[in-house]
Amino acid sequence: MARSVTVVVGTQWGDEGKGKLVDLLSTETDLCMRFQGGGNAGHTVINNYGDFKLHLVPCGIFNPDCMCIMGTGTVVDPQDLLSELANLKQHSVAIDNLFVSDRAHVVMPYHKLLDKVEDDARGVYRVGTTGRGIGPAYTDKVARIGIRFHDLLHESVLRDKLTVVLRHHNALLTHIYNQPPFDEAQILADCLSWGEQLKTRIVDTVPIVRSALHSDKTIILEGQLSAMKDLDWGSYPFVTSSSPTAAGAAVGSGIPPRDIDRIIGVAKAYSTQVGTGPMPTELQDAMGDHLRQLGGEYGATTGRPRRVGWFDTIVTRYVAEINGCTDISITKLDILDTLEEIPVCTAYRYQGELITELPDPVLHDKCEPIYEILPGWQQSTREARSLQDLPRNARAYLERLAELVQVPIHSVGVGPERNQTLII
Numbered sequence: 001m002a003r004s005v006t007v008v009v010g011t012q013w014g015d016e017g018k019g020k021l022v023d024l025l026s027t028e029t030d031l032c033m034r035f036q037g038g039g040n041a042g043h044t045v046i047n048n049y050g051d052f053k054l055h056l057v058p059c060g061i062f063n064p065d066c067m068c069i070m071g072t073g074t075v076v077d078p079q080d081l082l083s084e085l086a087n088l089k090q091h092s093v094a095i096d097n098l099f100v101s102d103r104a105h106v107v108m109p110y111h112k113l114l115d116k117v118e119d120d121a122r123g124v125y126r127v128g129t130t131g132r133g134i135g136p137a138y139t140d141k142v143a144r145i146g147i148r149f150h151d152l153l154h155e156s157v158l159r160d161k162l163t164v165v166l167r168h169h170n171a172l173l174t175h176i177y178n179q180p181p182f183d184e185a186q187i188l189a190d191c192l193s194w195g196e197q198l199k200t201r202i203v204d205t206v207p208i209v210r211s212a213l214h215s216d217k218t219i220i221l222e223g224q225l226s227a228m229k230d231l232d233w234g235s236y237p238f239v240t241s242s243s244p245t246a247a248g249a250a251v252g253s254g255i256p257p258r259d260i261d262r263i264i265g266v267a268k269a270y271s272t273q274v275g276t277g278p279m280p281t282e283l284q285d286a287m288g289d290h291l292r293q294l295g296g297e298y299g300a301t302t303g304r305p306r307r308v309g310w311f312d313t314i315v316t317r318y319v320a321e322i323n324g325c326t327d328i329s330i331t332k333l334d335i336l337d338t339l340e341e342i343p344v345c346t347a348y349r350y351q352g353e354l355i356t357e358l359p360d361p362v363l364h365d366k367c368e369p370i371y372e373i374l375p376g377w378q379q380s381t382r383e384a385r386s387l388q389d390l391p392r393n394a395r396a397y398l399e400r401l402a403e404l405v406q407v408p409i410h411s412v413g414v415g416p417e418r419n420q421t422l423i424i
């Protein structure tokens with residue numbers, strides 16, 4: 001097979017079903033790499049091995065011939081990684097192929113506590129983070145006081161770095177947030193133990209990527225969240241602390257941008273969001289509750305009820321453009337099976353003006369959605385195995401979404417199982 005590099009990104013606010021698509025595509029993949037984020041992800045995968053919510057391990061792990069890497073752009077809690085690996089092993093999943101970039105940053109216990117107290121202190125700008133320590137770990141990385149996986153294997157480096165970082169964080173935690181300090185000796189012992197347990201998995205990814213690119217391998221770069229939660233392009237400040245875009249995939253994986261062949265944007269047939277931030281199509285009524293119920297829309301990481309709304313083509317077209325999506329994958333079409341009519345947002349109204357470009361988050365929050373109403377199909381799509389099996393109105397709905405988003409459809413999800421993704 002010729003070499004190919006595919007990036008899979010979200011095109012709404014995360015939770016679009018990227019994990020399921022990556023699991024499916026990975027059956028024919030040699031290398032699967034996460035390039036940003038960390039344990040804030042909650043990738044749901046249902047296959048022959050069972051029902052999983054992967055937070056850290058790439059979804060390619062179910063193919064024993066696929067090498068899986070937590071890339072340089074990720075932040076990883078080693079204890080959570082060890083627990084996730086133990087759970088996979090218990091379900092007979094081969095885990096020898098899982099590696100972590102030596103340049104990836106370590107999420108520490110103090111990051112998790114800081115995440116909570118700092119988000120509480122943001123007042124009306126509270127982000128509603130997952131509490132997994134993601135923001136504070138990236139903050140340390142940018143402040144150049146972060147601990148990298150390579151450091152876990154070098155005690156003296158670790159000692160010196162911990163002294164500096166703990167002096168800073170303990171002062172903040174005790175003086176500003178009235179929290180107890182962290183014990184340096186205990187953290188050092190934990191770090192050394194993680195290093196010992198993970199030493200065979202901590203690797204320099206540069207030769208691995210070089211070899212994959214030079215030997216016609218099939219590579220997937222697995223994104224988390226979406227550009228709507230991107231630090232630069234999302235609804236700032238209601239965003240995560242990394243770049244969940246195709247450009248971020250190049251940075252976080254070390255795969256040069258010119259080697260990326262395909263960028264698949266994943267979108268649910270309706271919208272959901274966890275956390276705060278603008279969402280003009282949000283349904284705060286019985287229909288919202290109904291869709292939440294039908295779609296099982298509860299956070300995979302936090303269990304929080306997700307905010308639910310109609311498909312917003314302004315958002316998905318914007319995200320597809322920022323990423324340069326070559327294809328779009330529509331998931332959870334079956335959740336709309338019973339509806340008589342399905343509204344799709346095609347524009348916004350703001351102070352009497354019609355808007356078709358994504359505005360600044362401050363204005364976005366005040367926009368009123370303008371809907372085009374499409375007819376439902378009111379029959380089950382769950383047994384469909386090809387596009388032709390879908391009812392005419394379901395096909396028309398998909399065609400209209402593709403037209404509005406201006407990207408052709410790659411695949412359609414009609415249920416949680418692997419064989420319920422129709423590749424077009």
Ligand code: IMP
Nearest residue numbers: 014040041042128129130239240274275
């Ligand atoms: P953080 O990434 O935990 O700092 O959270 C930042 C924002 O992204 C919050 O709105 C979270 O709810 C949201 N978020 C983070 N990870 C996920 C995810 O995997 N799915 C959905 N939302 C997420």
